[in-house]
Amino acid sequence: MSVIKQAFQVPYSFNIIFTENLFSTDNREFINFLSGFGDTSFQKKILFLIDAGVAEKHEYLPEAIRTYFQGQNQILLAEEILIMPGGELVKNDSQYLDQALLAINKYGIDRHSFVVAIGGGAFLDMVGYASCIAHRGVKHIRIPTTVLSQNDSGVGVKNGVNFLGKKNFLGTFSPPVAVFNDSFFLISLSDRDWRSGISEAVKVALIKDLPFFEWLETNAEAMANREMPVMNEQIFRSAALHTNHISSGDPFEMGSARPLDFGHWAAHKLEYLSNFEIRHGEAVAIGIALDSIYSELLGLISAEDSARIIKLLKTLGFVLYHESLAENDKLNLWEGLNEFREHLGGRLTITILEKLGKGKEVHEVDFDLMKLAVDRLKLTLD
Structure with missing residues (x-):
């Protein structure tokens, strides 16, 4: 019998950045992170997906994101900002996972690019899962908008969707490259x-x-x-x-x-x-x-x-x-x-x-x- 033994370790590290009004043009935290991450010789693409409940309470958000990225030659914002349901619905119905994957494909999000999820914990779970299975893993960034996602689920390493009536039956362990906890989102919570x-x-x-x-x-x-x-x-x-x-x-x-x-x-x-x-x-x-x-x-x-x-x-x-x-x-x-x-x-x-x-x-x-x-x-x- 012949055996090849293989062992290796992969280091993971990411920051959880606490801030307020992340997409104000006066707030450079997000741009500074993107500009300094990875190989600076590549033009990075970035795709945003937003929880519909967040978009409803913060109607300004898509336009604020577009304004924030104006003039950023090194970072190309995907022309579409996807808005889809949050809560367990987005994890229970596979059409939303499919929509996220189709958008990743359509806008050419590769391993040097980013998928950004803005929403509650369930929404982050689904978008993170889509990111992890596309191209065997594209970089994802979490912007949690609820107390629960800012203090627990959004700062961890789990992603997933529900299947066969079982919670998180499909999922991955894959950390985000960054988490941005913006306290401004909490003000509008019920x-x-x-x-x-x-x-x-x-x-x-x-x-x-x-x-x-x-x-x-x-x-x-x-x-x-x-x-x-x-x-x-x-x-x-x-x-x-x-x-x-x-x-x-x-x-x-x-x-x-x-x-x-x-x-x-x-x-x-x-x-x-x-x-x-x-x-x-x-x-x-x-x-x-x-x-x-x-x-x-x-x-x-x-x-x-x-x-x-x-x-x-x-x-x-x-x-x-x-x-x-x-x-x-x-x-x-x-x-x-x-x-x-x-x-x-x-x-x-x-x-x-x-x-x-x-x-x-x-x-x-x-x-x-x-x-x-x-x-x-x-x-x-x-």
Whole structure:
């Protein structure tokens, strides 16, 4: 037998730039990045795709982008700026993936060029996936426009679309070349979308950073009241925790553990069971509450700790129960656990709480206790 052993490493690095009014002609952050990236002898092309919800609230945006790129000889802006739906619809319906791929082809976006997605997390997921499979990977830039995408999903390395009724069944691990977090986009968010993303900060604080959890408790009312300086600090600290975990751990999830998905196994199923009536961040808040109560029932955290978590989430404005959790004697939820195990690659690994600020991985779930946790969760409606 003959064997050729091969091993290599590919370094990845990208910046998350925090700014405001990115496409103001006075703001040179974006142009400076593009001009200095890669081989400066090539003329770079750039294609923009915008979440329709963002385009509706920021009608000036396409024209602002065109004005921003006027006179830039080194960077050729594609003449069309695509606008398509955001939310899970853009990940559920393959026509939007096809539209993105056709545009990449039509405008000659090659490996020296860029695809830019402006939108929420689901929109960034789809455009990132299209970018990764075109030409085996063209460079993509993320401009997240929601709290959730600025503090979590938009600063990570995952891209994907839904398929066969399963969330992110098709996807890649491929980092963007840059992320630009523009706080101006947050001003136009609805109260639901403003609130929704904070659940990801609660999640990462609970499993990694007790002082950050305590900071969230102290500042929950200020965030609920839409105070921008506090929200900006939350986003920065949450994004830092998420990216630090990715870079120091298992960025492409070669193993079975996904500690950053604390509260997500139930959240993913709940999104489908509610026909996506529930936002992702709202479902995550419910999942966090459920797994926190389950951790209490296992004797890992105290009733006082569990109550603090519930109080924080309710102060932020979350409703922590949905009727679909209990449907079919909670067997739909059990199915969600099995789907999560399959997504991980065979062995169930979920994160629960060992204590506030520290997660614990387990490979089995006492479903009778989990059903009791659902019943306890319903009491939070009172």
